[in-house]
Amino acid sequence: MLWEHYRWQIISVLGAGLLQALLIVVLLVERRRRRGAQRLNRAVLDSLPGAVAILDRSGAVQRVSRPSAQREGLGALSTQRLVASGGSFLHALQRLAQGGELERVATLLKGVLAGRVDEDMVEFRGPLADTWYELRARRLDLPDGGAVVTLVDVTPRRRAELEARRAQDERAHMERVAAVGELGASIAHELNQPLSAILTNAETAQRLLQRAPPDLPLLRELIQDIIADDKRAGEIIRHTRALLKKDPALPFAPHDFNELVRQVGQLVGNDAQLRGATLTLELAGAPLPVRGDGVQLQQVVLNLISNALDAVGPCPQGERKVWVRTQQVGARVELVVEDTGVGLSPEVQKRLFEPFFTTKPAGLGMGLSISRSILEVHQGRLQAEPRPGGGTLFRCSLPSA
Numbered sequence: 001m002l003w004e005h006y007r008w009q010i011i012s013v014l015g016a017g018l019l020q021a022l023l024i025v026v027l028l029v030e031r032r033r034r035r036g037a038q039r040l041n042r043a044v045l046d047s048l049p050g051a052v053a054i055l056d057r058s059g060a061v062q063r064v065s066r067p068s069a070q071r072e073g074l075g076a077l078s079t080q081r082l083v084a085s086g087g088s089f090l091h092a093l094q095r096l097a098q099g100g101e102l103e104r105v106a107t108l109l110k111g112v113l114a115g116r117v118d119e120d121m122v123e124f125r126g127p128l129a130d131t132w133y134e135l136r137a138r139r140l141d142l143p144d145g146g147a148v149v150t151l152v153d154v155t156p157r158r159r160a161e162l163e164a165r166r167a168q169d170e171r172a173h174m175e176r177v178a179a180v181g182e183l184g185a186s187i188a189h190e191l192n193q194p195l196s197a198i199l200t201n202a203e204t205a206q207r208l209l210q211r212a213p214p215d216l217p218l219l220r221e222l223i224q225d226i227i228a229d230d231k232r233a234g235e236i237i238r239h240t241r242a243l244l245k246k247d248p249a250l251p252f253a254p255h256d257f258n259e260l261v262r263q264v265g266q267l268v269g270n271d272a273q274l275r276g277a278t279l280t281l282e283l284a285g286a287p288l289p290v291r292g293d294g295v296q297l298q299q300v301v302l303n304l305i306s307n308a309l310d311a312v313g314p315c316p317q318g319e320r321k322v323w324v325r326t327q328q329v330g331a332r333v334e335l336v337v338e339d340t341g342v343g344l345s346p347e348v349q350k351r352l353f354e355p356f357f358t359t360k361p362a363g364l365g366m367g368l369s370i371s372r373s374i375l376e377v378h379q380g381r382l383q384a385e386p387r388p389g390g391g392t393l394f395r396c397s398l399p400s401a
């Protein structure tokens, strides 16, 4: 009777209860899922190297990874202080970056936050001497925008790179000193020419002055020759000193590659003559602009020519020939050093560029390996191939400036 009368009410009360219970269960499951997802997010965030921060579109910090041992050294940015401050990431960064550097970081961050760039990276100096940081920012593909920013202390890597570069410069310098040392006799001979020409011209001028009236046009000519010879001697000394000097890696500067090669050709010209070899320079007609460390690039040229002269040594007189060519090939500048020498056996060809590989009794075996590393720094290439007709051909190329 009661059931008959209140059937629909009972069913609706029970139904509503059931629905409520179901809703609670769904909410509980959803909360657990969200907590799980949050924990997962946090675990992923914390496992990333460096200090990771999630920024909103204005650059304010929303979340950061927890501080950890591997993030030591990041100072203000390594801690949760960023979130606590709720402030802007850039503001916090001001404590870490140096004045001028901050501008580059700010430009990058603004670009990513404004959606102009999807992802970008910048390396900058820290406030302490010899400290470096890398900042990577990636745009968040969400309706509200924002970005994920990762900051890593890259000081150990940068120090190791600098150390490697220093060691490389040191080796290159030693090799250069050895090469110039070998050229000693030839350089002295080279200097003797302008010096004796200066003496002869000066003595002739002295004699002319004793005549009355002195032959002024001839005197003028003699003095001009004296000046030109003196300049030539000065140049030889200057180039030799530049090669012997131990400069830390010089900043890259523009050079005419032809001119660099010509100067080396002048330096070794006499050595070639003393060895009974003919050295022919065939340089491109127009200047070949390159950017780099001139002394180091000349070291490469010097190495290749010295090796070619060594290689033609055992050949009979008259067959000791070396050609040095430069040319523009597309967007690159190319140097080819060819010789009619002993050539490359398969074993030598395989190991040519290995450090300390040499087939010469007094060889150091560093010339080619150093030349290759110098060229790598200049985005250059160096390879060797057998020369058609006997001997070896070295091809070196650099980006044209």
Ligand code: ADP
Residues within 6 Å of the ligand: 303, 307, 308, 311, 339, 341, 342, 343, 344, 348, 352, 357, 358, 359, 360, 362, 363, 364, 365, 366, 367, 368, 369, 391, 392
């Ligand atoms: P080093 O000249 O002190 O031996 P390099 O690294 O300059 O050191 O050269 C390594 C080796 O490569 C040389 O010992 C030689 O065997 C070989 N080589 C280099 N240039 C030539 C060349 N033009 N012709 C034949 N062999 C060469």
